[in-house]
Amino acid sequence: xxxxxxxxxxxxxxxxxxxxxxxxxxxxxxxxxxxxxxxxxxxxxxxxxxxxxxxxxxxxxxxxxxxxxxxxxxxxxxxxxxxxxxxxxxxxxxxxxxxxxxxxxxxxxxxxxxxxxxxxxxxxxxxxxxxxxxxxxxxxxxxxxxxxxxxxxxxxxxxxxxxxxxxxxxxxxxxxxxxxxxxxxxxxxxxxxxxxxxxxxxxxxxxxxxxxxxxxxxxxxxxxxxxxxxxxxxxxxxxxxxxxxxxxxxxxxxxxxxxxxxxxxxxxxxxxxxxxxxxxxxxxxxxxxxxxxxxxxxxxxxxxxxxxxxxxxxxxxxxxxxxxxxxxxxxxxxxxxxxxxxxxxxxxxxxxxxxxxxxxxxxxxxxxxxxxxxxxxxxxxxxxxxxxxxxxxxxxxxxxxxxxxxxxxxxxxxxxxxxxxxxxxxxxxxxxxxxxxxxxxxxxxxxxxxxxxxxxxxxxxxxxxxxxxxxxxxxxxxxxxxxxxxxxxxxxxxxxxxxxxxxxxxxxxxxxxxxxxxxxxxxxxxxxxxxxxxxxxxxxxxxxxxxxxxxxxxxxxxxxxxxxxxxxxxxxxxxxxxxxxxxxxxxxxxxxxxxxxxxxxxxxxxxxxxxxxxxxxxxxxxxxxxxxxxxxxxxxxxxxxxxxxxxxxxxxxxxxxxxxxxxxxxxxxxxxxxxxxxxxxxxxxxxxxxxxxxxxxxxxxxxxxxxxxxxxxxxxxxxxxxxxxxxxxxxxxxxxxxxxxxxxxxxxxxxxxxxxxxxxxxxxxxxxxxxxxxxxxxxxxxxxxxxxxxxxxxxxxxxxxxxxxxxxxxxxxxxxxxxxxxxxxxxxxxxxxxxxxxxxxxxxxxxxxxxxxxxxxxxxxxxxxxxxxxxxxxxxxxxxxxxxxxxxxxxxxxxxxxxxxxxxxxxxxxxxxxxxxxxxxxxxxxxxxxxxxxxxxxxxxxx
Numbered sequence: 001x002x003x004x005x006x007x008x009x010x011x012x013x014x015x016x017x018x019x020x021x022x023x024x025x026x027x028x029x030x031x032x033x034x035x036x037x038x039x040x041x042x043x044x045x046x047x048x049x050x051x052x053x054x055x056x057x058x059x060x061x062x063x064x065x066x067x068x069x070x071x072x073x074x075x076x077x078x079x080x081x082x083x084x085x086x087x088x089x090x091x092x093x094x095x096x097x098x099x100x101x102x103x104x105x106x107x108x109x110x111x112x113x114x115x116x117x118x119x120x121x122x123x124x125x126x127x128x129x130x131x132x133x134x135x136x137x138x139x140x141x142x143x144x145x146x147x148x149x150x151x152x153x154x155x156x157x158x159x160x161x162x163x164x165x166x167x168x169x170x171x172x173x174x175x176x177x178x179x180x181x182x183x184x185x186x187x188x189x190x191x192x193x194x195x196x197x198x199x200x201x202x203x204x205x206x207x208x209x210x211x212x213x214x215x216x217x218x219x220x221x222x223x224x225x226x227x228x229x230x231x232x233x234x235x236x237x238x239x240x241x242x243x244x245x246x247x248x249x250x251x252x253x254x255x256x257x258x259x260x261x262x263x264x265x266x267x268x269x270x271x272x273x274x275x276x277x278x279x280x281x282x283x284x285x286x287x288x289x290x291x292x293x294x295x296x297x298x299x300x301x302x303x304x305x306x307x308x309x310x311x312x313x314x315x316x317x318x319x320x321x322x323x324x325x326x327x328x329x330x331x332x333x334x335x336x337x338x339x340x341x342x343x344x345x346x347x348x349x350x351x352x353x354x355x356x357x358x359x360x361x362x363x364x365x366x367x368x369x370x371x372x373x374x375x376x377x378x379x380x381x382x383x384x385x386x387x388x389x390x391x392x393x394x395x396x397x398x399x400x401x402x403x404x405x406x407x408x409x410x411x412x413x414x415x416x417x418x419x420x421x422x423x424x425x426x427x428x429x430x431x432x433x434x435x436x437x438x439x440x441x442x443x444x445x446x447x448x449x450x451x452x453x454x455x456x457x458x459x460x461x462x463x464x465x466x467x468x469x470x471x472x473x474x475x476x477x478x479x480x481x482x483x484x485x486x487x488x489x490x491x492x493x494x495x496x497x498x499x500x501x502x503x504x505x506x507x508x509x510x511x512x513x514x515x516x517x518x519x520x521x522x523x524x525x526x527x528x529x530x531x532x533x534x535x536x537x538x539x540x541x542x543x544x545x546x547x548x549x550x551x552x553x554x555x556x557x558x559x560x561x562x563x564x565x566x567x568x569x570x571x572x573x574x575x576x577x578x579x580x581x582x583x584x585x586x587x588x589x590x591x592x593x594x595x596x597x598x599x600x601x602x603x604x605x606x607x608x609x610x611x612x613x614x615x616x617x618x619x620x621x622x623x624x625x626x627x628x629x630x631x632x633x634x635x636x637x638x639x640x641x642x643x644x645x646x647x648x649x650x651x652x653x654x655x656x657x658x659x660x661x662x663x664x665x666x667x668x669x670x671x672x673x674x675x676x677x678x679x680x681x682x683x684x685x686x687x688x689x690x691x692x693x694x695x696x697x698x699x700x701x702x703x704x705x706x707x708x709x710x711x712x713x714x715x716x717x718x719x720x721x722x723x724x725x726x727x728x729x730x731x732x733x734x735x736x737x738x739x740x741x742x743x744x745x746x747x748x749x750x751x752x753x754x755x756x757x758x759x760x761x762x763x764x765x766x767x768x769x770x771x772x773x774x775x776x777x778x779x780x781x782x783x784x785x786x787x788x789x790x791x792x793x794x795x796x797x798x799x800x801x802x803x804x805x806x807x808x809x810x811x812x813x814x815x816x817x818x819x820x821x822x823x824x825x826x827x828x829x830x831x832x833x834x835x836x837x838x839x840x841x842x843x844x845x846x847x848x849x850x851x852x853x854x855x856x857x858x859x860x861x862x863x864x865x866x867x868x869x870x871x872x873x874x875x876x877x878x879x880x881x882x883x884x885x886x887x888x889x890x891x892x893x894x895x896x897x898x899x900x901x902x903x904x905x906x907x908x909x910x911x912x913x914x915x916x917x918x919x920x921x922x923x924x925x926x927x928x929x930x931x932x933x934x935x936x937x938x939x940x941x942x943x
Contacts, residue, residue: 067237083215083223094132096165120137134150154228160217238417272296277470279470292359292360292473317455327340331643337364337372350430367476373486391594395598405440467487531727547884551617552713553714558738559708561608566747568696578697585637599622662763666937669682673933675750676752710737770942771837771936773934778790789919
């Protein structure tokens with residue numbers, strides 16, 4: 001289980017995975033059938049007489065739900081020259097009608113099963129396979145049969161109705177066109193540079209526009225019938241059902257799927273040349289500077305085994321140590337790169353794998369790209385020549401073990417989605433699906449005798465000999481020759497042996513005399529215990545075993561953005577970064593990371609409208625250290641200047657790309673515009689941003705840390721007495737705090753948009769789509785019933801406009817509604833609508849939106865629309881309470897904002913009580929004609 005996850009989510013792996021892309025697994029057996037590795041118990045594997053494989057597992061997380069995955073081993077590499085993009089086209093047509101489910105009835109069938117198209121039922125095509133995913137919110141027999149029926153229809157009963165085919169043709173061509181921006185072009189250039197002779201390089205799922213436009217219905221059906229075969233398919237079903245009954249259902253549904261008489265040959269996947277020291281530069285004005293460095297080696301083809309998995313673990317350890325070194329450099333003063341990560345592997349369990357090797361991804365400011373590339377190359381040389389210290393190895397082992405332990409703990413109540421996906425990944429990778437506990441046991445056995453020499457040998461196996469391929473994407477005038485020279489010059493630098501680091505102990509364990517509890521009560525219906533200590537520190541505790549052994553901690557300080565000085569635009573972003581990156585006076589950030597190695601401890605700072613929050617997730621054993629670290633940041637933050645250099649480097653890249661496309665322009669400008677240009681929101685002019693100093697952040701945040709109110713929420717699997725005692729020893733020992741959050745004078749006042757209406761903005765990138773944003777002012781969250789009504793109006797508005805646009809024959813433009821009701825700012829909120837559309841279609845879509853809103857204000861809302869909007873919200877509300885995140889949010893303000901608990905008590909009843917009359921009154925009051933603030937974001941060429 002966990003070894004599968006390791007193989008797919010580690011950093012820097014994406015391009016290597018592209019080269020090692022798993023072939024359609026045509027093995028006649030499951031990997032565990034000729035393997036001694038222990039399989040996960042409770043998964044039943046099988047194969048029908050027609051060749052279709054299946055795996056089913058009973059799992060009750062979540063209860064009464066099920067997950068279905070249906071994979072066909074056909075991807076873009078299987079397409080012939082005149083078929084490029086047709087596999088993806090077929091995936092689109094899978095949702096446009098079949099022999100027993102015409103498209104006209106498709107939405108109706110989904111609705112009767114409480115399924116949402118795209119959210120619950122969707123597809124995906126890659127170079128090797130096509131995947132259909134279905135989430136069943138109800139695992140009753142009727143719903144399970146419906147889910148299998150949908151997949152069975154996809155198998156060989158798609159009808160490719162001509163008019164619907166033409167409709168989807170427009171969509172897949174639009175997807176192709178819209179995706180081919182600079183980032184896409186850079187990715188394609190990178191893969192062509194690294195792997196020019198791989199079929200997957202020239203056969204991308206997005207296809208060829210000319211082919212997509214010219215392909216006939218017969219061409220598409222021919223490809224469908226060639227590859228949609230039972231012997232090329234696998235069905236995974238995981239959920240809350242009886243295994244025997246599910247196996248019987250699968251046999252009944254799929255036994256009549258006929259196996260083809262002839263086999264389809266697998267395509268030649270091409271070859272990989274193990275070249276050395278070549279470079280390519282791809283330039284675009286919107287890019288930040290990045291390097292993708294590949295050192296390619298011939299892979300060792302191995303069977304999945306204990307030995308093979310140990311080798312992967314050793315490789316991960318080696319890369320993690322090097323990554324930590326690179327990260328420490330990136331955080332240091334004057335660092336020439338902002339981030340760098342490595343990954344490497346020298347083996348594969350895939351018999352058709354063509355390449356292995358090492359990968360390094362570097363991001364650097366344009367002006368220091370040569371120094372950044374050279375620094376990363378030097379650090380790699382240091383490791384390859386001198387190896388690792390014992391301290392580094394011990395820390396890496398501890399961190400790896402902590403991660404494996406967390407996986408093992410989570411696997412006890414693992415979500416069905418994770419189980420289904422990991423079974424599929426194991427199948428695709430010729431791997432045995434093993435348990436996380438088994439992998440933890442394997443690692444613990446490995447770690448007993450793991451030494452520095454073994455780890456270094458593994459790293460050298462794919463990095464030591466020869467020079468790499470270097471691909472650079474940038475907005476500066478670099479050349480391939482300068483890139484190669486920079487790498488070679490770094491090889492000539494004389495190295496000196498590093499000094500063995502000293503193990504550090506955390507310096508913040510004693511905060512003074514423990515505080516005492518002076519008040520407490522118990523909110524019985526939510527089982528939240530509230531405490532106030534003598535120094536005014538508030539504590540809200542909720543026991544929860546949803547995540548066994550885990551504890552979520554949030555320390556809320558002060559009044560958040562409502563206390564921010566209005567004359568310091570941009571300060572919010574700098575302050576959060578400077579607080580954390582500056583470390584503590586007795587430990588810089590690098591030392592903190594070293595001390596926390598192997599511990600489940602960490603603090604993140606987030607400034608929202610209400611509070612400055614210091615948030616972390618820990619376990620019971622590390623809970624005290626978590627609270628000590630949080631208290632140390634409150635009492636002894638260092639505010640070092642040098643780490644913020646990286647913040648300004650990343651911000652500079654943001655400013656360089658702030659006009660790139662409509663989404664970026666929207667995110668950059670609208671938060672400020674909708675608040676009448678309040679300087680506490682959005683981003684200021686570049687000169688203003690770069691004039692800020694760490695001292696500015698310290699002046700504001702330092703006051704909050706020293707005096708502001710503190711409300712601590714603890715939610716998780718920890719004993720109440722233990723939690724209270726540790727809070728008393730840490731935060732209870734601090735000097736007296738303000739009793740409640742305090743905003744600055746006038747800080748809670750915000751005025752809804754007063755600027756030019758409509759406001760027109762422009763972007764410089766590909767001009768195929770514009771963006772229309774409409775906003776209607778609402779009162780804040782304090783108004784009774786406003787939240788439930790807004791959620792309902794949001795849903796109905798979005799669905800009505802999408803339906804009207806479709807009925808008008810328009811393409812399926814991205815349309816979504818959104819809303820905000822402020823808890824912190826007096827009487828401030830809004831509901832909004834976003835439409836991404838071709839510039840020429842703006843008047844038409846605005847007219848549709850205006851007409852829909854007018855209809856809502858007149859009460860032209862059906863009972864069916866009201867109920868359709870209610871049901872998913874009610875369902876999500878019911879599901880929310882089975883998650884620690886819900887309880888953490890509720891507990892975070894259980895003393896300073898107890899009204900939120902009252903809202904939770906009545907939210908289901910409030911929703912159920914809403915009628916179309918209520919929604920009509922809401923729309924008439926807040927969304928009438930002329931009440932909206934509009935922003936148009938257009939391509940620059942339309943100026």
